[in-house]
Amino acid sequence: MIIIDANRILSSIDSRIYGQFIEHLGKCIYGGIWVGENSKISNIKGFRKDVVEYVKAIKPAIVRWPGGNFASGYHFIDGIGPRNKRPIKLDLAWNEYESNNFGTDEFIEWIRLIGSQPYIVVNAGNGSPEEAAHWVEYTNRIDGTYYADLRRKYGHKEPYNVKLWGIGNELYGEWQIGFCVDGRECARRTIEFANEMKKVDGSIELVGVGTDFNQRWNYDMVRYAGKYIDYLSIHTYVYERNYLDLVSCTELFEKRILKTFFTIEEARRDGKIDRNIRIAYDEWNVWYPDAKPPEHTQITSLKDAIFTALVLNVFEKYSEMVAIANFAQTVNVLPLILTKDDGSILLSPQYFVFKLYVQHGSKLIYSIVDGEAYFSRKFGKWLNFIDVSASISEDRNKIYIHLVNRNPVEAYSCRINVRGFIPKIVKHSYITSENLDDKNTWKDPDKIFIVERKPKKWRGEITIPSKSVNLLTLLS
Numbered sequence: 236m237i238i239i240d241a242n243r244i245l246s247s248i249d250s251r252i253y254g255q256f257i258e259h260l261g262k263c264i265y266g267g268i269w270v271g272e273n274s275k276i277s278n279i280k281g282f283r284k285d286v287v288e289y290v291k292a293i294k295p296a297i298v299r300w301p302g303g304n305f306a307s308g309y310h311f312i313d314g315i316g317p318r319n320k321r322p323i324k325l326d327l328a329w330n331e332y333e334s335n336n337f338g339t340d341e342f343i344e345w346i347r348l349i350g351s352q353p354y355i356v357v358n359a360g361n362g363s364p365e366e367a368a369h370w371v372e373y374t375n376r377i378d379g380t381y382y383a384d385l386r387r388k389y390g391h392k393e394p395y396n397v398k399l400w401g402i403g404n405e406l407y408g409e410w411q412i413g414f415c416v417d418g419r420e421c422a423r424r425t426i427e428f429a430n431e432m433k434k435v436d437g438s439i440e441l442v443g444v445g446t447d448f449n450q451r452w453n454y455d456m457v458r459y460a461g462k463y464i465d466y467l468s469i470h471t472y473v474y475e476r477n478y479l480d481l482v483s484c485t486e487l488f489e490k491r492i493l494k495t496f497f498t499i500e501e502a503r504r505d506g507k508i509d510r511n512i513r514i515a516y517d518e519w520n521v522w523y524p525d526a527k528p529p530e531h532t533q534i535t536s537l538k539d540a541i542f543t544a545l546v547l548n549v550f551e552k553y554s555e556m557v558a559i560a561n562f563a564q565t566v567n568v569l570p571l572i573l574t575k576d577d578g579s580i581l582l583s584p585q586y587f588v589f590k591l592y593v594q595h596g597s598k599l600i601y602s603i604v605d606g607e608a609y610f611s612r613k614f615g616k617w618l619n620f621i622d623v624s625a626s627i628s629e630d631r632n633k634i635y636i637h638l639v640n641r642n643p644v645e646a647y648s649c650r651i652n653v654r655g656f657i658p659k660i661v662k663h664s665y666i667t668s669e670n671l672d673d674k675n676t677w678k679d680p681d682k683i684f685i686v687e688r689k690p691k692k693w694r695g696e697i698t699i700p701s702k703s704v705n706l707l708t709l710l711s
């Protein structure tokens with residue numbers, strides 16, 4: 236039994252939680268997003284056309300770029316101006332050659348092609364606050380100053396007005412170029428960057444580096460740099476051998492969100508910080524051991540699609556705390572979409588989850604499940620097999636129900652009691668397959684896809700296949 240109450244509006248859902256992340260790593264940018272104008276692969280001014288179309292179809296509200304670890308050694312100046320004059324640099328983060336063929340102007344152009352908004356991470360590793368301020372000047376100032384005029388000189392008259400900026404990436408980690416020894420050091424660095432960047436454009440929003448495992452760090456970041464940031468970032472990658480452990484990871488995400496949120500609130504109180512600071516979950520995914528350098532590629536299966544949907548349900552349910560989330564990553568690296576140099580393309584089951592989840596309402600509404608449960612040994616807790624998250628459209632004409640069945644064998648006939656809304660028609664779309672390990676492969680690329688049922692008269696009951704991700708759209 237599921238109860239949904241359209242009158243109980245819980246929070247607004249920020250569409251940025253369905254965001255994406257692309258990094259100069261493996262074949263994400265080069266070979267995936269960018270093939271160059273002279274490529275035999277069909278492209279729009281150098282951007283791989285099929286990738287543009289498939290990314291466009293999942294409508295990410297924001298895309299984070301250029302890293303990741305890459306960001307901490309990247310100098311934007313190398314990636315602007317005539318492409319044949321750009322320097323080839325050694326990328327210290329991944330020990331790779333960086334051609335700089337894809338830079339700020341290409342990123343913005345691609346963002347426009349897919350109809351999204353940019354989220355740029357500045358180099359707070361071996362870069363300087365001054366360099367970050369120049370980057371903001373390059374993208375956001377109209378004219379009359381060196382970097383704004385440089386953009387104009389390179390053919391882009393109008394400013395890009397990049398609103399969202401990240402100050403550094405994973406600065407807590409020793410793998411990071413220019414990492415900080417503790418949260419206080421990172422706070423100090425964040426302040427210096429924020430200060431110079433905001434002098435160039437006071438309207439930008441900033442993401443500071445937080446962690447999913449060190450609340451002391453998060454506390455210090457917010458306590459000391461909280462006046463300068465709007466969001467605190469956290470990252471989580473998951474690898475579980477056991478299926479039930481994997482799909483119980485909603486617990487992990489919930490706990491990390493709650494812990495981080497309470498730390499933020501405590502630090503805000505102690506630091507007398509008035510501004511609201513919300514979470515940017517700006518990297519998350521499964522990460523299998525076979526996804527190794529240099530390509531970091533993996534082909535995920537139905538079980539990962541179920542995980543992906545469950546995490547998105549968590550973000551929806553905690554949308555008061557989570558403003559932003561970026562799936563890591565969109566193309567070829569831990570990917571949603573895989574490409575080959577012969578022009579072929581493959582969509583992972585996780586891709587189809589995003590396709591279902593871009594269909595959502597602007598307001599989260601109350602929903603609850605009472606049904607069969609299992610005991611998660613990993614988390615020491617009973618969890619429902621069915622997981623639900625519901626939202627309503629601005630005009631109150633549609634309810635979207637994101638319904639996941641974790642049960643690997645049982646289908647359920649779910650009774651859904653909807654209050655405060657009279658559904659007439661239901662549309663049911665879902666993703667499932669015979670086996671949890673089923674995936675789309677180069678040999679069998681269409682094994683998993685979205686099944687769309689014909690719209691039906693609403694009867695208050697619906698059958699949900701085992702191991703499935705479902706979207707129910709109720710129309711009044």
Ligand code: AHR
Nearest residue numbers: 302303304305404405563
């Ligand atoms: O997404 C791959 C890498 O994972 C990113 O570069 C880094 O931020 C994280 O460690």
Ligand code: AHR
Nearest residue numbers: 405408410470471472522
């Ligand atoms: O193995 C890579 C590390 O795993 C990433 O740097 C970290 O973000 C993730 O947890």
